[in-house]
Amino acid sequence: MSDLPPASSVKRWLVTTNHKDVGVLYLLTALFFLLLGGVLALLIRMQLWVPGPSILSGRAYNEAVTTHGLLMVFWFLSPFAFGFANYVVPLQIGAKDLAFPRLNALSYWLYLFSGLLMMVSFFQGGTYDAGWTMYAPLNIPEYSPMVGGTTAVLALLMFVVSVTMGTVNFLVTIHYGKAEGMGMWNIPLFTWSILLTVWMMLFAFAALLGALLLLGSDRIIGTLYFTATGTEDSSLLWAHLFWFFGHPEVYIVFFPALGVMLEIFQTFSGRRLVGRKWVILAMILIAVQSFLVWMHHMFLTNINLEIKTIMMATTIGISLPFDLIVFALIYTLVKGRVQFTTPFLFSLGALLLFILGGITGVFLGAVVLDYEFRGTYWVVAHFHYVMFGGATALFGALYYWYPKMTGRMYDEFLGKLHFGTFFVGFNLLYFPLFLAWETPRRVFEYNVELITWHQLATIGGFIVAASFLIMFYNLYVSYWNGEPAGANPWEFSRTAEWAIDSPPPLENWPGRASYADGSLSFIETPSTTHAADGGQVAEPGVVEEFLEVHEPTETEAVHDEPHEDHASIWPFGIGVGLFVLFLGLSGLHGAELQGPHYLAAIAVGVGLSGYALLGFGFEQFHAPEAAIAERWPFEGIGKTKLGVWFFLASDVVVFGAVIGAFIFIRAGMGWGAWETVPPDPLPGLVNTFVLLTSSFTVILALVAAERKSKRGLLGALGATFVLGLTFLGIKAWEWSYEFSIGIYPQTSIEASVYYVTTGLHGLHVVLGMLIAGFMLYRIYSVDAYLEDHRPVEFFGLYWHFVDIVWVFLFPLFYLM
Amino acid sequence: MTSVKLYTAIYVALLVLATSKVIFFQLFDYWTAVSMTMVTAVAKTLLIVAYFQHLRFEPRSLTYLVGMGAFAVFLLTVAATYSIF
Known part of the structure; x- marks a missing residue:
């Protein structure tokens, strides 16, 4: 641990793990990617001023369209929302920070470096150019051969790793760290929206990770998952995996914006949301339903009509809970006294735009209409109204929480001018696209009769861009010269972030927050009365009504928590290392290196990542678990164990997607036509015994740790390590034999699936052994885990999971 | 235990x-x-x-959590495979 430097120091921003700092970093980085994606959008609109080639070549246009989509969907929308989530969620639930602050910083750095990787891809012979949905077979190197194409895939993969870490972190934080007295129904609505978003992300992004691992393998090793010649269902395989992620992703992007709308509508109507519980239930229902509609993106493929009909029905079904939410929002305004501030205007605008986007989407959800609309600008207009329209509320959020983050008010006139310009520009940009719906997507050719609509859209695009210049000017000038905002500039805000200084002090408030007596109070503990550096209400207002400061009781004093750490350089180091490593991997094409510099990058990347990971592992970083908190439904588990279980649940989906891909391909080919790759099941059976035995030794290690037996712990964990090594040795022998008889990953679809699936499992074994090796060293050198055996248990949970995967892989690949 | x-x-x-x-x-x-x-x-x-x-000895919510992951991939695999017949 090192001390956190002041905010004026660059070092502060490299080492900080504090949720508010990380939130600001997310917001600034996301706005940077908004600018980048926006410039690409303007290029697209300029190109479409007249039909046919003009300023961009065909390839450059494809790259601009693809990268615009990828940047906006992945690197802008969600991270922008999670900037607010980072800053606000811990404050709203009464937590000091996220559950795992260092992991949070790591999420941010992987996000930033994945975005930088995306930018580098432009300079590697061109970036990925086959559409943001990365449909097969255009996604394989035969059709998108540039090195930059592989880099873009790897950038997305790195981004998904970042998202997975963030997801686990937020799930544990919200479920495990709510202030005393804050039950599930009392969670503020923005935090509710983030909670449901991360639940969707946990499973949806895992499916995308599975898909990207297969695509990465096709591009880097040369396997045949998405090669059209492998099986006629290859392109459907990608579509299923991608849209199983992709449809929940629509709500993953929209829910935080919805949460902002719910929050802002309450604050600026001065009224509690009408039907609050029903709105929460409707959001839960949508989160579940979002996983049941994905094939409506595949109506024009050759999937059967029965499944299309089912998905049409589920799609219509998902609009029902949305109707409830929209009416609740409208009725809240009707019942309240509306203040037309800038945040409110953006939220209201978002609602109007989203309603239009939603209604036009119903057309696409009907199979027959989709046959006509698919691949046209109707789709383009619809999803911009939904995704960008929803994100409009996020700009409202920027104005809403700007006073909290900076302590200064923005300029209200310029804010309203921004909204007016934006709203006019938005509709001028996207509404004509409905009228020019016959324009085909993804190409710059269109019927010249539609030219007026396209030129209006281009003008609208520039107006939207100009509106953001007003926003940046306003926020920049206000940062230096804005009126002091005080703790709570809004008359009717009710959530906890408004009860403390703007900006809040490092540890938010002295002591701990509590709602035990029905209103917010801060309970001081002996250590925090000395550490306190803020936490007072600066202005009288509504918050004063529910803010009290309690003296600690004797029981509470027992739960006094030691000082927290807020700084670590290692997340940044891991980010740099993985950036270099992934850049090196992008130079592998069909298992052949495109140049020696890529090999050097791989070597340097492995070295840097390994060094930083070791630094991360050895660092003493204290992020205490709150002694008193609401934890339904995970009481008594422990925050790290809960985090491990969330991670494992997501890994179930990653492996499930990969194994599901095998079943899908094999069923598509005809189950009996599949040729099993290993000639003999014996090595597989022996490895099954080896892994089962290693699971047993891990359990013995836990027993030894509980009994504080160093020798027993070293012996049992050492045996696990040796058994892991044995497993890999047998695997290596088996693979080398298969290579010797000419079976390579590129040989056939059967070989591809066999090598990738068992290889991914083998990679999990290697990761487990690295952790086991690290733990063995710590036991040997500092008698670790004898006083606190929990890390041995956490490692065991992971190792048993790896064992379970093999329980399925052995029969699937050796016996069937 | x-x-x-x-x-x-x-x-x-x-x-x-x-x-x-x-x-x-x-x-x-x-x-x-x-x-x-x-x-x-x-x-x-x-x-x-x-x-x-030792999930048997943990709060049931952890079982549901892992069960949800398993159900998600089961749904994906079965529905996707069914869709091509």
């Missing part, structure tokens, strides 16, 4: 179940063997999860 005897018994049961998979393919026709093998694999998983990962 940390009974070495219990863990040993489960370990032996897992070894027996693992061996049985190979035997099924010697004794029964292909699809019977496949069905029995998958049932065995699920049984082994339940044993490992319940005892080695």
